[in-house]
Amino acid sequence: MIGHWKKNFLAVVYLVAALFFIYIPVVVLVVFSFQDGQLPVPPFNGPSLQWYEKMFSNDRLVESLINSVVVAIISSLLATVMGFLAAYGMARHDIRFRAGVRFILMAPLTVSYLIIGIGLLITLNIFGIPKSLLTVGLGHIVINLPLCFAIIYSQFGGHLRNIDWAARDLGASDFQTLTRVIAPVMKPSLFAAFCLSATLSWDEFIIAFLLSRFEVTLPVIIFEMLRAGLTPEVNAAGTMVFAISMVTVAIAAIVVSVNFGARK
Amino acid sequence: MSAPGKPVAANIQFELSRWAVHPAIIFTLVFFIIPLVAMVIISFWQRIYGKLQASWTVANYEKFFGRDYLLEALYNSIEVTLLTLAISILLAYPLAYILAYKVPSRWQRFVLILTVLPFWTAYVVRSYSWLLIISENGILNVALIAIGLIDQPLEMAYGRGATVLGFVHFFTMLLTLTIYANLVQIKASYHKAAADLGANPLQIFFRITFPLSIPGVAVGAFITFVIAIGDYITPQILGGSTEVLVPQAIMLQIARAANFPMASVMSITLMIVVVIVYFIIGKYLKMDRI
Amino acid sequence: MSDYLVELQGVSKKYGTTIAADNINLTISRGEFLVLLGPSGSGKTTILSMMGGFTVPSSGRLIIDGEDVTDVPPAFRPTVTVFQDYALFPHMSVYENVSFGLSMRKIPRFERDRLTQESLETVGLAGFGSRRVHQLSGGQQQRVALARAIAVEPAVLLLDEPLGALDLKIRRQMQEELVHLQKSLGATFVHVTHDQEEAMSISDNIALVNQGKIEDYGPPDRVYLRPSTLFAANFMGDSNILEGKIVSNQGGKTLVDTKIGRLRFEGEYRLGANVHVSLRPEQIRIGKAKGSEIISLGEILVSEVVFQGTHRLCHVRAGKEKDVKLLIRFPQEHIVKTGDSMSVFARESDAVLLND
Numbered sequence: 001m002i003g004h005w006k007k008n009f010l011a012v013v014y015l016v017a018a019l020f021f022i023y024i025p026v027v028v029l030v031v032f033s034f035q036d037g038q039l040p041v042p043p044f045n046g047p048s049l050q051w052y053e054k055m056f057s058n059d060r061l062v063e064s065l066i067n068s069v070v071v072a073i074i075s076s077l078l079a080t081v082m083g084f085l086a087a088y089g090m091a092r093h094d095i096r097f098r099a100g101v102r103f104i105l106m107a108p109l110t111v112s113y114l115i116i117g118i119g120l121l122i123t124l125n126i127f128g129i130p131k132s133l134l135t136v137g138l139g140h141i142v143i144n145l146p147l148c149f150a151i152i153y154s155q156f157g158g159h160l161r162n163i164d165w166a167a168r169d170l171g172a173s174d175f176q177t178l179t180r181v182i183a184p185v186m187k188p189s190l191f192a193a194f195c196l197s198a199t200l201s202w203d204e205f206i207i208a209f210l211l212s213r214f215e216v217t218l219p220v221i222i223f224e225m226l227r228a229g230l231t232p233e234v235n236a237a238g239t240m241v242f243a244i245s246m247v248t249v250a251i252a253a254i255v256v257s258v259n260f261g262a263r264k
Numbered sequence: 265m266s267a268p269g270k271p272v273a274a275n276i277q278f279e280l281s282r283w284a285v286h287p288a289i290i291f292t293l294v295f296f297i298i299p300l301v302a303m304v305i306i307s308f309w310q311r312i313y314g315k316l317q318a319s320w321t322v323a324n325y326e327k328f329f330g331r332d333y334l335l336e337a338l339y340n341s342i343e344v345t346l347l348t349l350a351i352s353i354l355l356a357y358p359l360a361y362i363l364a365y366k367v368p369s370r371w372q373r374f375v376l377i378l379t380v381l382p383f384w385t386a387y388v389v390r391s392y393s394w395l396l397i398i399s400e401n402g403i404l405n406v407a408l409i410a411i412g413l414i415d416q417p418l419e420m421a422y423g424r425g426a427t428v429l430g431f432v433h434f435f436t437m438l439l440t441l442t443i444y445a446n447l448v449q450i451k452a453s454y455h456k457a458a459a460d461l462g463a464n465p466l467q468i469f470f471r472i473t474f475p476l477s478i479p480g481v482a483v484g485a486f487i488t489f490v491i492a493i494g495d496y497i498t499p500q501i502l503g504g505s506t507e508v509l510v511p512q513a514i515m516l517q518i519a520r521a522a523n524f525p526m527a528s529v530m531s532i533t534l535m536i537v538v539v540i541v542y543f544i545i546g547k548y549l550k551m552d553r554i
Numbered sequence: 555m556s557d558y559l560v561e562l563q564g565v566s567k568k569y570g571t572t573i574a575a576d577n578i579n580l581t582i583s584r585g586e587f588l589v590l591l592g593p594s595g596s597g598k599t600t601i602l603s604m605m606g607g608f609t610v611p612s613s614g615r616l617i618i619d620g621e622d623v624t625d626v627p628p629a630f631r632p633t634v635t636v637f638q639d640y641a642l643f644p645h646m647s648v649y650e651n652v653s654f655g656l657s658m659r660k661i662p663r664f665e666r667d668r669l670t671q672e673s674l675e676t677v678g679l680a681g682f683g684s685r686r687v688h689q690l691s692g693g694q695q696q697r698v699a700l701a702r703a704i705a706v707e708p709a710v711l712l713l714d715e716p717l718g719a720l721d722l723k724i725r726r727q728m729q730e731e732l733v734h735l736q737k738s739l740g741a742t743f744v745h746v747t748h749d750q751e752e753a754m755s756i757s758d759n760i761a762l763v764n765q766g767k768i769e770d771y772g773p774p775d776r777v778y779l780r781p782s783t784l785f786a787a788n789f790m791g792d793s794n795i796l797e798g799k800i801v802s803n804q805g806g807k808t809l810v811d812t813k814i815g816r817l818r819f820e821g822e823y824r825l826g827a828n829v830h831v832s833l834r835p836e837q838i839r840i841g842k843a844k845g846s847e848i849i850s851l852g853e854i855l856v857s858e859v860v861f862q863g864t865h866r867l868c869h870v871r872a873g874k875e876k877d878v879k880l881l882i883r884f885p886q887e888h889i890v891k892t893g894d895s896m897s898v899f900a901r902e903s904d905a906v907l908l909n910d
Contacts, residue, residue, distance in 0.1 A: 242384060
């Protein structure tokens, strides 16, 4: 082991330097969220939880946090279900215009969130639909649906076609095949798709900013706080967003690895 | 044994799953394709006294391509994105290579996760975090002064350099992931065979490894391009007011003037740039494999 | 009611311009073990899949148990398919897998339990009910797939290369068990394989499939010993194929000239036609023999010997010019070396005149 590293001294140096570069903003953000003072810059006077206290006593922020969670869960649930159904339909049937269908489903991945948001904003305007958390959620489904579809579709292998056929052969209806066989078999990827989509929705800014009005999501509130300049309260809010994303990702990773571990 | 008989399920349900793709397709058509079409239509309309008029005109496009300051935003955006791309690839490739070939395999998963974990740093504060480091009284200036390298704090924040720094940080992680995913798919036997046939390590890299890893670079580069050229937050927070990029210009049209036709023109221009890039590197992209 | 349980009447399947199955006519009797044998891509799996209802024929009719089931979905046919990869439900226990079809049929719990246990016992997996599928070996998974299929008592069990993934030894064992299972259930099995030895050891009848057509059909010994086509002769094992020309066809006899001499066959064939004659390597014997029923092959020269355990396979040269290459199987006790020379003969009745 030591010999291995000695031989690759340059590689180790590069790896450590790269990780330093990647982690320094995160570390600075987190450390100065515990700052005991007005500015999140050296010298560090902490640790103190005063900024977390301040953050949680901000009603608007807490409200937006709840909004964000609700939007993330509902939009990801819908994106996962639609992505799963689409992947199933694509995998199971020789549908017409296969390439075209896939192109349309994947197309949102090649367009910036900003442009998706502007497009929806214009459409809402034309049809006189008011901006709300609902429209934010719809926007989030647009960006997450292709990801959910791609993740789940990539897990539909040839063996799943035979499993599907076997279930039908033994008398299961369409609905029974889907709910009692295919969905349970696909559970790890469904869960992974849901969690990834939830973290993306939870942290999404531009669509939420463009499509919300009175009730807003957490990233929009944090963006407003940014206008006040550098303050440890933003550090605290950012740290919390990061922490919640991490927990979600960790749960997804554990569920997926446990499931795959058991299968193989 | 008594015969178990026929299934209870009704015959006609067999084809129900043919409709499984429809919810997703209809959703995408209604909430993605229609808005894009609306955008294209609006871009040919005019705003007269603050109201949209459905009169067909290319005046918006003429205005965009006629005004230097608007066109400059496009140039700036492309330059910043290409610069970001070049630096990110140069940083990410060696990192992915080390991960794939130098890190012992039982550590690879762990180090990879470690490398991409900050992906989930809150998006709106990611750029802000860099401000904490490079601003006038930020940690970097403090450190440099402390070790006596400089006397006066350096002006690092609020400019193109800062924007590129913020971008490079994020996209290095992303490119590392796509390149690594490609590198680990290259069979070790190819390297052994090449070495066996007399290739030295440098030849192995340039004749075997690198050509086979181009799809990973291309996919990462395309995603980087799409996200970076359309990003508003990073240039807005780190770039300051020294130059305007297209997303900032779009937001200005929306927020200040509610000028949807002009915002549409700019959005469409960005999409066209992305389409052009797609066709340039398209042959290396296998979007269906992402 | 028809004598046959399964009837394929002019069944074809086209994918675009490729024809996977071409006007298949086939009948399967009640209690028969039929093997669809053929190389990969021959269309044998397509034929099975059409019987199972997973592939809809482009034309033709499929009748099972007197009913036209051509357009009936898999669940409503009296067939159950055992897939090549078993297609066991990975999230269910062995018991849940086996009882799946029964619960889809809303069989009362008590009855379901009994039938499930019976099926597990039948395949020798009593007591395995609570195991997870991934805890089982390949052979055991194969048995679960069988138990799951027979639990719903299909009239016809369709097996799609079910032994392909198993080791040779377990495969041989499972072949025997399949035959026992089929006889004891009195069920009808249709089994797809590309292994001609497997086909011969388990089948009542073999349907040899090539390029979407049935090349040969019959009991295994007939198909092996008297193949009706050149393809059948080649596919069913090593064979010596000799080119020949029909020189006479009178009095119910046909004479064919080949490089090893003039051969006589029963029946009358078209005069002057170029034909092939097949002779199995084990049908060539050492020694000199005379008589009207004997083909004397004269002196042969051994050019290569391969010891294959049960016998010695020899590549030899025969004919006056020593320009006819033949394969001969000698018994293991007969020690031959490269360069040896000896007299050999064959029985005229063993040679087969092939339809091209």
